[in-house]
Amino acid sequence: xxxxxxxxxxxxxxxxxxxxxxxxxxxxxxxxxxxxxxxxxxxxxxxxxxxxxxxxxxxxxxxxxxxxxxxxxxxxxxxxxxxxxxxxxxxxxxxxxxxxxxxxxxxxxxxxxxxxxxxxxxxxxxxxxxxxxxxxxxxxxxxxxxxxxxxxxxxxxxxxxxxxxxxxxxxxxxxxxxxxxxxxxxxxxxxxxxxxxxxxxxxxxxxxxxxxxxxxxxxxxxxxxxxxxxxxxxxxxxxxxxxxxxxxxxxxxxxxxxxxxxxxxxxxxxxxxxxxxxxxxxxxxxxxxxxxxxxxxxxxxxxxxxxxxxxxxxxxxxxxxxxxxxxxxxxxxxxxxxxxxxxxxxxxxxxxxxxxxxxxxxxxxxxxxxxxxxxxxxxxxxxxxxxxxxxxxxxxxxxxxx
Amino acid sequence: xxxxxxxxxxxxxxxxxxxxxxxxxxxxxxxxxxxxxxxxxxxxxxxxxxxxxxxxxxxxxxxxxxxxxxxxxxxxxxxxxxxxxx
Numbered sequence: 001x002x003x004x005x006x007x008x009x010x011x012x013x014x015x016x017x018x019x020x021x022x023x024x025x026x027x028x029x030x031x032x033x034x035x036x037x038x039x040x041x042x043x044x045x046x047x048x049x050x051x052x053x054x055x056x057x058x059x060x061x062x063x064x065x066x067x068x069x070x071x072x073x074x075x076x077x078x079x080x081x082x083x084x085x086x087x088x089x090x091x092x093x094x095x096x097x098x099x100x101x102x103x104x105x106x107x108x109x110x111x112x113x114x115x116x117x118x119x120x121x122x123x124x125x126x127x128x129x130x131x132x133x134x135x136x137x138x139x140x141x142x143x144x145x146x147x148x149x150x151x152x153x154x155x156x157x158x159x160x161x162x163x164x165x166x167x168x169x170x171x172x173x174x175x176x177x178x179x180x181x182x183x184x185x186x187x188x189x190x191x192x193x194x195x196x197x198x199x200x201x202x203x204x205x206x207x208x209x210x211x212x213x214x215x216x217x218x219x220x221x222x223x224x225x226x227x228x229x230x231x232x233x234x235x236x237x238x239x240x241x242x243x244x245x246x247x248x249x250x251x252x253x254x255x256x257x258x259x260x261x262x263x264x265x266x267x268x269x270x271x272x273x274x275x276x277x278x279x280x281x282x283x284x285x286x287x288x289x290x291x292x293x294x295x296x297x298x299x300x301x302x303x304x305x306x307x308x309x310x311x312x313x314x315x316x317x318x319x320x321x322x323x324x325x326x327x328x329x330x331x332x333x334x335x336x337x338x339x340x341x342x343x344x345x346x347x348x349x350x351x352x353x354x355x356x357x358x359x360x361x362x363x364x365x366x367x368x369x370x371x372x373x374x375x376x377x378x379x380x381x382x383x384x385x386x387x388x389x390x391x392x393x394x395x396x397x398x399x400x401x402x
Numbered sequence: 403x404x405x406x407x408x409x410x411x412x413x414x415x416x417x418x419x420x421x422x423x424x425x426x427x428x429x430x431x432x433x434x435x436x437x438x439x440x441x442x443x444x445x446x447x448x449x450x451x452x453x454x455x456x457x458x459x460x461x462x463x464x465x466x467x468x469x470x471x472x473x474x475x476x477x478x479x480x481x482x483x484x485x486x487x488x
Contacts, residue, residue, distance in 0.1 A: 162411050162440030165457070195483045196461070225484035232484035233476075245411075245440035247474070248481030251461035311440050339439070356413055358425055 005377035006143035011106025014074035015150040017302040017377040022076045026083035026095040037127040043135035059397040064092035066272035069298025077138035078108035085115035149183035154296035154304040161244025161309030165255020167336025167356035174366025176261035190287035196250025206264035213268035217284035240312030271295040271396040289322040291394040297329035310340025320347040323389035332382040404458030409442040434471040442474040
């Protein structure tokens with residue numbers, strides 16, 4: 001079996017599995033402009049972000065590096081940045097700062113300023129014209145064969161139930177092992193769901209410094225939980241987990257960490273940061289389906305696996321927790337719960353339920369999942385990619401605000 | 403399942419009165435009530451305040467006495483981490 005896929009080569013040696021032109025609104029005012037261009041020009045993607053005004057420096061840095069990270073993602077062919085005027089705004093949010101960071105990857109960047117185009121109607125027309133030209137140029141890049149070492153895959157586990165820890169997450173772990181040992185990149189997150197299992201996770205840290213970063217991340221999150229004065233069990237596990245049989249946060253965490261596999265953890269990164277080398281990474285961040293995929297896309301992941309339990313998921317043909325929150329990074333869904341797969345098969349790409357029933361080994365299931373990932377990398381659509389949905393996104397900013 | 407585990411996961415719904423075993427046939431228990439798919443069944447007696455073990459690790463502690471075969475969930479066990487209310 002061939003461990004290769006066909007992808008779009010980029011200037012800096014990374015490989016895209018999709019080929020988007022990214023329209024980057026540098027200040028919140030520009031959301032509307034990039035959205036309207038996006039409506040007109042197929043092949044473009046943009047974000048509608050919640051703004052930078054009145055946020056402290058650390059949060060502005062999160063927004064800035066996340067927007068830059070989205071633009072640097074290998075699924076992006078080229079970038080059109082749109083801002084108000086030259087050298088304007090907070091230092092971290094200046095168009096020129098972001099453009100230079102993106103251009104250093106070798107990607108084509110174009111810029112437009114509202115003040116120089118003299119207003120909304122003109123900038124909209126100019127933006128459409130440039131975007132059309134960029135999309136045409138992107139369409140002249142063709143897929144080439146590449147190996148596992150050029151893959152960068154993220155995982156989030158959601159709507160966890162009892163199958164997550166035994167038939168779902170361990171299968172992802174097997175895939176991560178194959179990718180990382182081949183020289184590729186993988187990442188996972190959800191710090192709250194390490195609480196109770198951190199003593200196991202730290203054994204996989206590649207050195208003491210990384211182990212200490214993991215413990216510090218968990219400690220900070222747990223302290224934040226304690227400071228609310230609330231019983232965390234009323235927040236996480238979520239109601240759907242409890243309906244699915246998970247009783248405590250510790251139980252959820254022990255099942256969650258197995259999604260990382262058995263390879264050493266190379267480093268701990270903050271939300272929106274990019275890795276400097278291949279390997280396995282833990283991102284210290286919130287588990288939200290609206291927020292975390294954006295962070296993974298900024299990391300540089302080409303694809304995110306949403307490993308779903310699903311027992312607490314209502315109705316036939318349920319709505320998936322997220323469709324487009326990866327922005328330029330597609331989401332694929334899987335579950336280890338055969339009953340959830342049967343109900344949600346409109347949106348779920350893969351089922352490892354046979355592992356649960358003892359009919360298939362984790363190795364075999366991992367092999368099948370990797371085969372599917374390689375097909376998706378080569379152009380096969382994920383089920384949620386077949387639905388036109390503009391999810392809201394949120395970036396992991398913590399406040400306070402002023 | 404690990405040696406230390408005092409609960410097991412039902413991989414299908416178990417009816418009250420049914421005798422069930424784990425996949426390796428090491429443990430057998432009779433369910434005292436319905437155990438829904440994916441939920442936990444006590445495989446031995448658990449005293450009030452005892453730690454609950456799954457995957458060989460503690461996942462919380464019991465509230466009250468739990469006899470073998472009973473459903474184990476939020477009504478009779480509690481987690482201890484992240485408890486700002488304690």
